[in-house]
Amino acid sequence: MLDSVISSSTFNEIMRGKFDNMRRLLNQGREDGRYQIQIFSRDPLILYIRDFVSSDEINHLLEVSSYNGSLVDDQMRVSESAWMDPKDPVVRSITKRAHEFQGWRNRNTSIEPLLVQRYQADGFYNYHFDWDESRKDGNRVTTFMTYLVGNCTGGGTNFPFLPQPSDDRWCDVIECDEEGRDGYQGIIFKPIEGSAIFWENFYSNGTGHKGVYHAGLPVTSGLKVGLNIWSWDAAWREPEEL
Numbered sequence: 001m002l003d004s005v006i007s008s009s010t011f012n013e014i015m016r017g018k019f020d021n022m023r024r025l026l027n028q029g030r031e032d033g034r035y036q037i038q039i040f041s042r043d044p045l046i047l048y049i050r051d052f053v054s055s056d057e058i059n060h061l062l063e064v065s066s067y068n069g070s071l072v073d074d075q076m077r078v079s080e081s082a083w084m085d086p087k088d089p090v091v092r093s094i095t096k097r098a099h100e101f102q103g104w105r106n107r108n109t110s111i112e113p114l115l116v117q118r119y120q121a122d123g124f125y126n127y128h129f130d131w132d133e134s135r136k137d138g139n140r141v142t143t144f145m146t147y148l149v150g151n152c153t154g155g156g157t158n159f160p161f162l163p164q165p166s167d168d169r170w171c172d173v174i175e176c177d178e179e180g181r182d183g184y185q186g187i188i189f190k191p192i193e194g195s196a197i198f199w200e201n202f203y204s205n206g207t208g209h210k211g212v213y214h215a216g217l218p219v220t221s222g223l224k225v226g227l228n229i230w231s232w233d234a235a236w237r238e239p240e241e242l
């Protein structure tokens with residue numbers, strides 16, 4: 001007998017196991033509303049979302065990520081990237097969640113393919129806007145910066161132009177003490193697994209909001225993995241000069 005031949009009952013058992021696992025993942029995705037949302041900032045609009053992705057979803061995304069490190073410029077970014085397959089059921093479910101979350105915006109807005117980014121020690125993403133400043137029509141209008149792994153020191157997401165919130169109950173998700181802030185200005189969100197920071201890139205007149213300038217700070221030890229969920233509005237137009 002060949003080693004690879006298995007009995008049909010074993011085969012059925014394996015398939016049932018896989019099927020149950022996938023069904024569990026999808027049912028979790030269907031329970032949207034299990035995440036918790038708080039307004040972090042009104043101008044720019046920044047929302048803090050706890051448990052936007054579940055630990056089962058995280059494990060699945062990490063399992064299917066194959067990194068093909070598209071390093072463009074090591075002054076700008078040191079990370080490894082993996083584009084997610086839009087046909088993967090878990091990826092579809094998260095994509096749908098992100099679209100619904102935004103009230104679908106308008107008929108011209110779609111969720112871009114999801115991007116997993118892995119940062120090892122010394123990995124970072126320098127200061128930038130998520131939109132493309134060279135474009136005249138169509139642009140990236142919103143971002144969900146989601147944390148899949150935050151098993152690291154450093155690696156927070158820094159918005160240098162945002163003021164500290166007046167309530168120190170935010171200190172569970174942002175750096176408040178001097179040591180954690182390490183001399184950086186503005187807000188530093190800690191990479192907390194399952195959480196997402198959602199923000200709007202543009203004012204309603206189509207002008208970019210300078211307040212959402214941000215960076216992924218250097219990971220000083222350990223591992224950080226982020227999931228970028230971006231929305232593309234094909235109807236966005238560069239505003240006319242005043």
Ligand SMILES: O=C(O)CCC(=O)C(=O)O
Binds near residue numbers: 117130145214226228
């Ligand atoms: O990893 C982070 O904290 C930020 C990453 C980021 O800004 C991006 O991928 O556009």
Ligand SMILES: [Fe+2]
Binds near residue numbers: 128129130
């Ligand atoms: Fe970014």
